Amino acid sequence: MSSPCSSSSSSSSSEVKIISKCFVKPKTLPEKWKEPYHFAPLDHFVLTIHYIQKGLLFLKPSFPESGDDAKEDFMQTLLEKLKDSLATTLVHFYMLSGRLSSLKSESQTSHSVFVDCNNSPGAGFIHAESDLSVSDIVGSKYVPLAVHSFFDHHKAVNRDGYTMSLLSVKVTELVDGVFIGLSMNHSIGDGSSFWQFFNSFSDIFNSQEDTTDNNNNNKLLCLKNPPIFRHVSGPMYSLPFSEPDESISFYETPVLKERMFHFSSETVRWLKSKANQECGTTEISSFQSLTAFIWRSITRARKLPNDQETTCRVAAGNRSRMNPPLPPNHFGVYVSHVKTTTTIGDLLENNFGCAALKLHQAVSEHTIEKITYELDRLLKYHITLEEYRMSSLNIVHMGSSPRFNKYGCEFGMGKAVAVRSGYGGKYDGKVSAYPGREGGASIDLEVCLLPEFMEALESDQEFMSLVSSSSS
Template structure:
């Protein structure tokens, strides 16, 4: 099992115990190989998904109760994890390769029969909840709240595809999940997290039914065959990130509604076709571009992580497990982006999402399958890339400590311009943006009066 980050901040988080958790009862279908799809294969050179929730621990005047509370919590989490893995059985396995000859080809599958299970870590820190959320900036130590730090999905042949790290704080608990991105995307991740919570809170774990049980592809379907071994350890796509600053920006529901209305009015649309997230992303794209002080003739790119399920022919259900996400991309010259109204940028984003069809997705996949293996993943230096979604029910995950104080993420391929969108803690359509930028660009963004006038205080 991979250890936590080796940075100096790791000294603030000490591992108490490590173990593996197997499903209570592996389903019969787990005995068959669960092969990855072409899009799953594409994600092998990326980092694990790392998202977690910060909770305040119930207060107590009895000095013996905190220890009892943690012991009870940890055991219930382990028991609930085992039951949840019954439903999400591939997450208990390891990656392996099927090799065929004439012609030689390789396909990656999940082997659940030769695996010790999912990882489970108990860690402890002398930090408080306030140390984590007391500043708008995300402290580097948060990366220590996740297992598999900087791990690449290819490593899933040797390490767990899922790891739960529970860090005990002075007055709180952080539950961080690391999931192999070649097995599932953000929607699959949060379906697992929500199911984990539902099972934890169930009084009779063995007698209930999940409302959104994962749907898996047929194991008898056609395999994705590649002319090279995609689990070759030399296939890496991410170089070490430069020093970045990370800040949470909160936008109230009123601000989000106002921006959506303005974007649609700018486009003189009769319907509200431009969404809230597209409108807010347009604001951020323009603001970050100003902060970077790009030349007028320089191109800048905005990328959306788009869910492909509804775009497939026929469409897939929202709880279909696996990787069904790819990027909807639009570009613009700096002068055009900044001299036109907000609606101009928002409309370009809307068009990129609208044009992200099943035919386009299939064409991009075909091009990748024909590409040279191990080609480095290129990050445009002038990009704003929005991932995750405020539509995921992140604050619905509760583990006996009430509603989470905040959502935070781990290392997970962070680079200049990467943004994660979360629902605001108070709900109602509010949105939090986790923005990663080079320090000089973030400082410039914080002095942008137009942008900062839209930012409000967060309840977290």
């Protein structure tokens, strides 16, 4: 169910032109559609941060003899199939087609937030064109700023979900490729839920290849691992503000350099072996070792006094840590921060293994008791996640995860060439981890730094000697 697309010639940047916009609703309306989807306590505090913005870059099929007509037919067919698949996927993820709304207390001094699916036009769907090529995106030393315009809801924070769609799909046609960018309200789901939706979207799209008539629609409604939603009978938590705007503080990201650094399977295994050998253990993981390596490298590039503190923070999934544990397909925000802090002198003067061991210990101590304590502190003092996130100086924050099945999303164009992200959630010291395109234990790191720190990092021989030249 989608609204007619409206055409437009306005552009969001010099390289990207919007061709059409429309909204898409679930193909069938589940009974849950009528019920408000109330926020859990933590969800309220995610309202201050940006939408999740991740997307996939694909190569167009070649049309050596068919000319422009075949290219137009390909794009038109792709867009229609994407919209139809989105409508089917939203049957499972129905709240992503809603809007945020508030329920005020009788005293008008507090409010709780919920998703209203009854008074919403649906999820966004945008078709855009760009004069850039695939090589302009993956061949550049730094991620071009134009990539930010491949996503809807530029600079939007989750609070904007009162008036903006909670999910928007932007399909940008490049000269020789297609970029599918998803923007999802982070207060509805975390990175695990985001990629669960993206993979479900892809699975339903690909299942259309086996569907020849409407009698097979039931096949499209089947998912191997459908999302599981918590049961909420009513408002669970109220924010002590009469209007939602009072709880929001906005953060403007400074001009950053963004670059993708590729670490091969062999390099990742070597870092793990080195960290464990230096500490006389076998418990430190590959990801903890790589995170420690990037923490030390960025800290060294900042050239700050040894007596200052530095913090490394990792986004940790909490589903398996809950009591009882939740299954991986439990949809929502189940993530918190694991962090360790030390002086810059201690971090850089000791060997690499010491930093990896600090991270390992912090992860090991991240129990349900500690998670509950931190959440209670947020609720008691009404600390916004933006305030909490920016409370540490000289921070290196590792977000996303190489475990997410990002290259498993295909939309009739084969395996994606690369994963890229939008403006949302970036600041000096923000690092995002993606699986390497070739698979195995390879990892791509998207590093965001102030220009002078990026230049220093690129001049660090120890760091660059472990970076593979085959970065996507």
